[in-house]
Amino acid sequence: MSTITPKMLPATASATNPSLMIGDLLDAGVRMAGDNQIVYRDQSRHDYGRFRERVHQLAHVLTAQGVKAGDVVAVLDWDSHRYLECFFAIPMIGAVLHTVNVRLAPEQVLYTMEHAEDAFVILHEEFISLIEPLADKLPLVRGYLLCQDASQALNTTLPVVGEFESLLSEQPTDYAFPRFDENAVATLFYTTGTTGNPKGVFFTHRQLVLHTLSEASAFQAPGFELLNRDKVYMPITPMFHVHAWGVPYTATLMGATQVYPGRYEPEMLVKLLVSEKVDFSHCVPTLLNMVVSAEAVASKQIDLTGWKVLVGGSALTQSLASKAWELGIDTRSAYGMSETCPLLTAGILPQDIATADFATQLPWRCKAGLPIPLVRLQVVDSNDEPLQQDGKSIGEVRVQAPWLTQAYFKEEARSTELWRDGWLHTGDVGSLDERGFLTISDRIKDVIKTGGEWLSSLELESYISQCPGIAEVAVIGVADDKWGERPAALAVAVDANNPPTVADVQAFLEQFVTQGKLRRWAIPSMIRFVDEIPKTSVGKLDKKRIRSEV
C-alpha cells in the first residue's frame, strides 16, 4: 500500500455496496443455465433450479444440526452433486468448508481434522471405516451427516444425525442467507509437502469470487475456449484437491452442465465421457496418460474426439499431448498450486498459434501459459531480481494475486517462509518467454545443480519420455563428488519384458544435444527400469520416495 491520498467519498447512509459472496456465483448460474443439469454418475440428475433448492435445503439441515457461522465443516466424499452443494451451502451460512483429502493415510486424515478443528462432518458411507477408528480422537465433532448412494441400513458406531437425502427432503427450499464480510474464510484444506505435517491453506469469499471471475475470463478466451454455458464439464481432479481447481465454481457461474463421476473408476469415467458427451475435463498428466493408454481408448473403440483436457499439477509433456491429439483429444496446460486457489496461468494460445497446425501449437500447448487477469507473476534470480523474458533465463516463480492463501493455518514459521517481501514464493523454477508465457522446469528443490549449472529434471524427463519403448520416466539429482549432482532416471518400459537398454536411451538423447536443446553432460549415465514410479496421493511423481529408490 502506498502513502498517497486518493479521493475517498462517503456513501449515502441508505446505500449498499455488497460484499463479494460465493452465493452470488450460484445465483448467476441459475439465471444462465436454462435446462442444463447437474449429473451424478448414472444415478441422478436435476436442473439448476433444483440445485439451488438443494443448496438452500442443505443450509437448513446444517443450521438445524447446530452448525453455525465460524464452524468448520469437514466433507469426505468422492466427486458428487452433494459435494457441489457443500461448496456453496457451507460457506454461504458463514461456516468453513474443509475438503478432507481422503487419499491420505488415516493418521494424516486425523491430523488434518484435528488441526482444522472440525465441528461437523459430512461423509460418504465409503469413509465410515476410515473415520470410525478416528472418531474418539475428534471430540470437537458434534455430529456426522451420512451420504448414501442407495438407501440401506448401516451399522456404525459414529453418532450419525441422519442421512443427507432424507434430511434434505424435509427442509424448506428457501434459506435467507446472510451477507457478511467478504474476507471471512470460506474454505480450508491441507496440502502435503515432502516434509513435515500437512499444511492448511484457506480462502475467503472474496478470493473465491475473484478467482472464479478471472478463471471464467480465461476459460472463455479464444485460444483456450474450455468452458461456457453450452459445454458439459466433468472434473477428473478430485473436489477435495484445491476445489477441483475452482472449476465447479466457474462452471456454476456460467450455468454449464456438470457431471460428477463419484469415485474415479475407469469404467464409469469413460462411460460418462461418452454418454454425457463431456466437452471438458481437467486432470494431472498421470491420469490423462492412463486414459489414453487404456485399451479401449487407444484402439479407438471408444471415441473421445473433441474432448478438451486441461492438464496441470505437473507439466504436460509433448509426447503425451501428441498421443492425446492422435486420439482427437485437445489438451491445454495451466499452472497453479494449493496455496494459490489454484489458477495462476493458463495456456491460452496466441492468435497466430491458435490458427496454426498442431505441430506448431505443440510446444505452446505444453507451456504453463499466461498469467490470468489480476495475477502478477515474476521469475526472479537468487537475489529476487526479475529475470529477462527470453525463454531461457531460469529462476524462481513468485506471485501476487487477490486469491493467494494469506498464511498456512496456525503455522507461522512456514507462512513466513511462503511469503517473503510481499510475494508468495512458489518454490517452482521456470522461465518467461518474449510473449510472457511461463514454462515451469522444476520444483526448486528438484533442480539438479551439476557443475555449477542448473539442469531441469522436468526437461530431461520430457526428452527421455519421447524415447521408443519408454512409458514413463522420473529424473532426480544424485550426489556426485566431482559434479556436485548428476542426473539419474527411473523409467517404466512399455513392455516390461523387453525394456530399451541404457545405451539405447542415451543414443536417443543425442539428437537433442545435436539440436542444441540439451548439453551432452546432461545425458544421465544412471537409468534404471522399474515396474512403477512412486506417486503422491494426487498422482504427482513422489520425488522423495523416488530418491530413496534410486
Add this chain to the structure above:
Amino acid sequence: MSTITPKMLPATASATNPSLMIGDLLDAGVRMAGDNQIVYRDQSRHDYGRFRERVHQLAHVLTAQGVKAGDVVAVLDWDSHRYLECFFAIPMIGAVLHTVNVRLAPEQVLYTMEHAEDAFVILHEEFISLIEPLADKLPLVRGYLLCQDASQALNTTLPVVGEFESLLSEQPTDYAFPRFDENAVATLFYTTGTTGNPKGVFFTHRQLVLHTLSEASAFQAPGFELLNRDKVYMPITPMFHVHAWGVPYTATLMGATQVYPGRYEPEMLVKLLVSEKVDFSHCVPTLLNMVVSAEAVASKQIDLTGWKVLVGGSALTQSLASKAWELGIDTRSAYGMSETCPLLTAGILPQDIATADFATQLPWRCKAGLPIPLVRLQVVDSNDEPLQQDGKSIGEVRVQAPWLTQAYFKEEARSTELWRDGWLHTGDVGSLDERGFLTISDRIKDVIKTGGEWLSSLELESYISQCPGIAEVAVIGVADDKWGERPAALAVAVDANNPPTVADVQAFLEQFVTQGKLRRWAIPSMIRFVDEIPKTSVGKLDKKRIRSEV
C-alpha cells in the same frame, strides 16, 4: 450486513492481498493482445505494448504538471486513443477522471466543472472555443493540456502547459504506479435529468474492476458473444457517457483491437466500420437507426454484414432490430444507467433461442436481458414488494450490485431519493418473465396513468413504429379530465410530404388490439407529425421537451 460471526483469520505479516486496481486490467490486456492494435480514425495506430508505454508516459506528464492523488482531472475529447489512455493513467496515479459531457450547453459544462472541482484539464483543440469563455470562472484549474490531431500553432488565452503528444514523447515509458485503497474514487461524471442541475456519479477502482470482469463474462457468453481478443471493437456511445458503457475497460482486459472514431461523423464511422472490419459496437437506438437508414447502407452499397451492435439507452424496437437484420446487422440489448456504471442486464439469448430462427429470436433480442453476474435485480410494486416473474406484472426496477454509485456527488437529498432501504431505485418500470429476462417498459414518470391503469408509452411507441410510413415516434401522457391521462404521439413520417393520416395509424393499431396486446382505449386520439423529435444530448427521446411541444 449480518450480525453473524464468520471465521476471520489473520494474514502473515509479509503477505499481500492486493487491492483491485484499474491498472491490473491494462496489464492483463497487454499480455493477451499479441499484435492487436489501438486505432484512432485514419490517423494513428499502435500495439498494446505502446498503449501501455503511453499510459505510463501520460502519468509522468500529469505528475510533472503537479497533478497529484485526489485531484480531479477533466477530459474534453471525442473518442480517441488519448481518451483511452486517460481512462487508465488518471485513476492509476490516484487522481479522479472527470469525463466532461461536451454536448451539454456551455453553462452546464461550467456547472459540472465547477461542481467537480476540476484541478487540471485535458482538452482537444475543438473545445478551446467552449472553454476559453469559462476559464475565468474555473479558478481551481491549474493547467490545460492540449490535444491536437495535427500540429499547428494555436492562439488561445488558456494557460496551456503544452501539447499532449510532444509532452508525452519526452517522458520515460515506465511509471511506478502506486497500489492503494480499492475504494478510492477513479471516475466522476454528470448525468442530466429532466429537472434540476446535472448530478455527479462516481465509481471506485474496485467497482470498475468488478464491473469489467462481470461485463467480460457476459460479453463472452454463448448467446451473446459480442467481444473477445480476436474481435474488433469500436464504440458509438461517447466515452464521456458512462465510460462508453465500460467497454473500453472490458476490451482492454481482453486485449481486443480497439478503434476510436473521434467525433462521430457518419462518413468516418462507416469508413472505419468497413476498413477496420469492426465486429462490435454499441449505441443508442437513434444512432443505429441513422446508420441503417443511411442511403449507402440501406442500398447495401456498404455491406455491414456480421456487425454486432449492442443497443442500450432506450429499448431496441422489433422494427429496428428487423431492419438491421435485413442488412446483416446482428443487434442485442442491454440495460443500465449512469448511476450503475452502467451494465445491469444483458440480452444473452437462452440456449434454445440462440439456435432458433430470427423470428423466434426477435422478441428476445429486444428484451433488456438477464442480470449479469453479481447483480441482484427486482421488480417491485408500490410497496416495494417483489412482483411475480410472469412477464406481465409491471413495477419499478431496483438493484444491488458492487458497482453502483454510492451517492450523487455533494447532493444528499437526491442521493437519499436514489437509495431507499439499501436498494438503488432505477426509476425504470418493467417486468421479469419466467426465465428471469427483464423488459423495460418506461421511465416511472413516463408511464401513462389512464383510467386507473398503467400504460407503457414505450410499448405503444413500439407498435406505432411498425406502421408503414412512420420513421420515428414518441408517446407521452397528456392530462385528461375524464381519464387522468391520455396517450398522445409525436411522429416523424418517412416522407414528410406524404405522412399517413391519424386514421391510418389508428386502423393499423387495431391489429394489436385484436391480438390482445393492446387495449382499445390505449390507441391515441392525438397523433401529430413533426420534422424532428426532440432528443437529449445522448440521443434519447427528450420527453420533457416533447411534452412542451404536444
